[in-house]
Amino acid sequence: MEIPIQFPTVPLSSGHNIPVLGLGMSHHGGYSHNALLYALRSCGIRHIDTAKRYGNEELVGKAVSESGVKREELWITTKLWPGDYGYDKATQACLDACKRLGVQYLDLYLMHWPDAHVPGKSSREARAETWKALEDLYYRGICRSIGVSNFLIHHLEQLKEDCSVVPHLNQVEYHPFQRPQELVNYCKRNNIVFGGYCPLAKGQALTHPLILRIAKQYGKTPAQICIRWSIQNGVVTIPKSTKESRIQENCQVFDFHLQHSDMMWISSLHSNKKLIHLTYPLWKG
Template sequence: MDRSKIPTVPLSSGHHIPLLGLGMSHSGGYSHNALLYALTKCGIRHIDTAKRYGNEVMVGKAICESGVKREELWLTTKLWPGDYGYENAIQSCLDSCKRLGVDYLDLYLMHWPDAHVPGKSAREARAETWQALEELHEKGICRSIGVSNFLIHHLDQLKEDCYVVPHLNQVEYHPFQKPQELVDYCRRNNIVFGGYCPLAKGQALNHPTIQKIAKNYGKTPAQICIRWSIQNGVVTIPKSTKEERIQENCEVFGFVLTDEDVLTLNSLHDGRHVSWDPSNIL
């Protein structure tokens, strides 16, 4: 697939993030050959990883081997709560850059709203950490900065405590977990909404409604879920370690779901989480 066919959306940082990316993960979530295939054969330019996943070095190696120019890539990684705090966050970001073999990150995210910094509340630790990210952004080491798994009250607190509103909030998003109130809040505050687990860790692939819609379009259930997410304006990062699945997941720009089918898929929301649930984090 020609990478120029993957649309981008503007962030308030002034940069444009590709609507579709390839996510890494920590549990069997890395395949060197699959990442190389995504970069060289599928036109993927948006790679999403994290320190927690333990594969930043290998991602950097794949990028180098792919021959893709750094300026053509969108590289996101994340700061783990064990590294929260001002000085820790600065150092952790620089360490991630070193492991990835890059001079800057396109997007750096606080991975989770909870924090365990001695003598500080979670809110205080988030604010101190975010101030570090603001400095990294100001210096150009992180061209955009954001958060992951943050809910409305976490975002409200950051707005009160800090200066830069997050450029993106990355949250679990699939037909069974469609947090519309959070989506609406982000849009009102010029925060781009990113979604992970678009296939609900495979649960969506066997749902009869999704299968029926897929059959009507001559597409796979995975393609329907990813297309639905993208049509809802969500930056979507499916994960796969299989070359044929990555190819399949990229072939979602040649068709459009009808408004009726989008509404049908919207109606499948039942509030279930297939990943972390941040609801109880103060």
């Protein structure tokens, strides 16, 4: 087994350092056991991003166990589904996630969506109650860092008013067509690390003429250009793939640097094109 490279990390306000590049799972064909093993053993991936909703936490735990990589070398992120919001349900859901993953602690636990359907409570009240559960899990060391996903500025402002721990990370859709710079700037001002999923715009960025031109200029693939652009913007970037060759390709982004002018050209593609809708309709399950 070749010795994989070590990827750069970004410091969180929790005191822990998150690898700037991860491998994302999903519930739409988002798991391949062999691909995850390959990512861990051969590509240097140490950051795995999953969620209860994806239904593969047990499989991820199995791959981690089989990989031979030490637990302390890994960064495991999973997410709390809105159906488990509320203090007691969130606490139990976290413990259940740890059990499914076969770990004693989570490196990062995220509230998956801001919408919160808890009977008798407003969304704001439900978010605050749920976040207080995550704060206690953080204080207990069961979650070494805690954060949110898909939260907008007003959601983050409310949490700041209602609770005591500012989220360590906010994970949001981020790619050349969707660059929410106002949210990025807000997170930076409040010491919240910005995480980005869907960096290839579900493949739509890979055929754009500008991306193709820049890729040819650097002798890189369009995917590598998009991921490098995201990382150079200070974003913890989470591409998804179940193909070994693609995972290897996506990891080879630390041997070149995009010039400022090319960064600006790619950023100019922003059209507020969201591929993931903020209000997620599948509350059950």
